[in-house]
Amino acid sequence: MDTNLPVSAHPRVVIVGCGFGGLRLAKELRNAPVQVVVIDRNNYHNFQPLLYQVATGALEADSIAYPIRKIFAGQENFFYRMGDVQRVDTQRNTVVTSVGDIRYDYLVLATGSLTNFFGIESIEKNGMQIKSIPNALNLRSFIFQNFEKALLTENPQERQALLNIVVVGGGPTGVEISGSLAEMRKHVLPKDYPELDMQNMQIFLVEAGPALLGPMSKKSQDDAKRYLDELGVRVRLNTSIKKFEDCRAYFSDTEYIPTENLVWAAGVNGAAVEGIPEQAVTRNKRINVNLWSQVQGFDNVFAIGDVANMVTEDMPKGLPMLAPVAQQQADLLAENLQRILQGQAPVPFKYKNKGVMAIVSRNKAVVDLPKDVHFNGIFGWFTWLFVHLMTLVGFRNKVVAFVDWAFSYFSSDQALRLIIRPFSRKDVKDDKGKKAAEHKTATAEYIPTPPAIQEAAVER
Numbered sequence: 491m492d493t494n495l496p497v498s499a500h501p502r503v504v505i506v507g508c509g510f511g512g513l514r515l516a517k518e519l520r521n522a523p524v525q526v527v528v529i530d531r532n533n534y535h536n537f538q539p540l541l542y543q544v545a546t547g548a549l550e551a552d553s554i555a556y557p558i559r560k561i562f563a564g565q566e567n568f569f570y571r572m573g574d575v576q577r578v579d580t581q582r583n584t585v586v587t588s589v590g591d592i593r594y595d596y597l598v599l600a601t602g603s604l605t606n607f608f609g610i611e612s613i614e615k616n617g618m619q620i621k622s623i624p625n626a627l628n629l630r631s632f633i634f635q636n637f638e639k640a641l642l643t644e645n646p647q648e649r650q651a652l653l654n655i656v657v658v659g660g661g662p663t664g665v666e667i668s669g670s671l672a673e674m675r676k677h678v679l680p681k682d683y684p685e686l687d688m689q690n691m692q693i694f695l696v697e698a699g700p701a702l703l704g705p706m707s708k709k710s711q712d713d714a715k716r717y718l719d720e721l722g723v724r725v726r727l728n729t730s731i732k733k734f735e736d737c738r739a740y741f742s743d744t745e746y747i748p749t750e751n752l753v754w755a756a757g758v759n760g761a762a763v764e765g766i767p768e769q770a771v772t773r774n775k776r777i778n779v780n781l782w783s784q785v786q787g788f789d790n791v792f793a794i795g796d797v798a799n800m801v802t803e804d805m806p807k808g809l810p811m812l813a814p815v816a817q818q819q820a821d822l823l824a825e826n827l828q829r830i831l832q833g834q835a836p837v838p839f840k841y842k843n844k845g846v847m848a849i850v851s852r853n854k855a856v857v858d859l860p861k862d863v864h865f866n867g868i869f870g871w872f873t874w875l876f877v878h879l880m881t882l883v884g885f886r887n888k889v890v891a892f893v894d895w896a897f898s899y900f901s902s903d904q905a906l907r908l909i910i911r912p913f914s915r916k917d918v919k920d921d922k923g924k925k926a927a928e929h930k931t932a933t934a935e936y937i938p939t940p941p942a943i944q945e946a947a948v949e950r
């Protein structure tokens with residue numbers, strides 16, 4: 491029991507997850523009279539907003555991750571255990587983990603979110619997601635592996651399927667990855683693959699709703715769409731991908747895009763942990779909390795960040811899944827835990843929206859600030875770079891990211907195109923450890939490309 495954690499005279503706060511929320515909370519408790527125990531399955535903090543840059547070879551994986559132990563070096567009340575939390579036993583005030591049981595006085599769930607495939611099994615098995623560093627590295631390898639394969643085939647339709655990329659989901663991640671791929675097609679790939687005709691590489695961005703960047707202003711939505719049009723990304727709004735099988739991303743039973751590469755960026759669910767009663771968990775697996783992050787039905791269990799469903803007057807559907815929400819909730823919870831320990835009433839949360847932004851490509855980004863302030867273009871792009879550089883964890887990471895970005899900007903090149911760990915769908919296991927289903931690769935039998943899509947493919 492307790493994975494050899496030292497006995498302390500102070501109450502123990504166990505934090506599950508060292509993402510944006512968990513990291514901030516553990517730091518803010520550095521001087522509090524508590525023992526802080528962080529459990530995360532990864533021994534690093536992952537800066538998710540820049541995952542797409544790792545996937546497209548613009549940044550090294552190391553520059554968006556930072557070792558948890560290094561972040562907390564010198565914090566005397568801090569302890570870390572690397573493990574997977576499998577279940578919470580609220581009767582025994584214990585979390586059951588892959589490395590043993592850990593007792594808590596106060597428990598904070600900061601487990602973030604998981605990709606939501608909306609029950610479409612073929613996409614879960616065959617599509618690529620972008621939620622973790624291994625996902626991003628897989629995607630990078632897969633794209634370049636398919637380019638290498640495209641050089642070898644004599645079948646034009648097979649070549650097109652290997653080169654085509656379908657990104658599903660027109661939120662910031664979908665927009666950012668499509669823009670970045672389009673830049674790669676323009677500046678990087680023609681130099682690396684002069685034997686391939688880049689006209690055959692189509693980037694489709696498919697969004698089920700009527701606009702890109704759903705929660706942003708109409709102006710930002712229109713600007714982002716215009717930027718992507720200019721880059722030659724084929725944006726299809728009001729369109730859903732129904733399944734992805736045998737190198738075809740289907741809109742309907744008969745209409746499809748031939749592709750080996752489908753990137754699923756269409757939604758996430760909360761990563762609710764087993765053991766939290768069903769009535770406290772929403773349909774999209776977020777945990778209902780009150781305005782001081784206390785989980786419905788418990789005094790000593792809290793949830794913050796993406797996994798927490800906190801409803802406020804102006805956000806009746808729950809606060810958005812964004813890094814600043816997780817961080818602000820962590821700040822307040824650190825204060826409230828100390829208030830609770832002193833027998834004082836906790837203070838309710840108020841979200842301070844400092845704005846949202848999305849980058850499309852070099853010199854092109856959209857920014858919405860409070861009070862209806864919007865800007866775009868090169869100023870938006872600099873704002874995006876500055877904010878992301880400043881929020882990266884660790885001085886080394888800031889320097890490496892800055893150097894990589896400066897190099898790309900002045901050379902129109904991206905240095906990171908190595909296939910160090912080739913990706914194979916056969917190696918991928920789902921959350922339950924099951925192997926992915928057999929997916930015919932692009933060398934499988936080909937059905938002719940439907941006329942509508944063929945036309946789109948040569949129109950650029």
Ligand SMILES: Cc1cc2nc3c(=O)[nH]c(=O)nc-3n(C[C@H](O)[C@H](O)[C@H](O)COP(=O)(O)OP(=O)(O)OC[C@H]3O[C@@H](n4cnc5c(N)ncnc54)[C@H](O)[C@@H]3O)c2cc1C
Pocket residue numbers: 506507508509510511512529530531532534535536538539540541542573574575576600601602603620621662663761763794795796797811812813814816
């Ligand atoms: C590709 C992408 C781009 C994004 N871009 C932006 C952006 O530009 N701006 C923005 O504000 N937000 C962005 N977000 C959202 C933002 O990253 C999240 O809102 C934020 O990470 C939420 O923080 P969190 O602490 O709740 O969870 P996370 O940061 O996701 O951290 C959760 C942690 O919990 C750990 N964990 C989970 N379950 C377990 C378990 N059972 N056992 C042990 N450990 C566990 C995970 O390993 C992880 O370290 C983006 C997200 C993605 C995926």
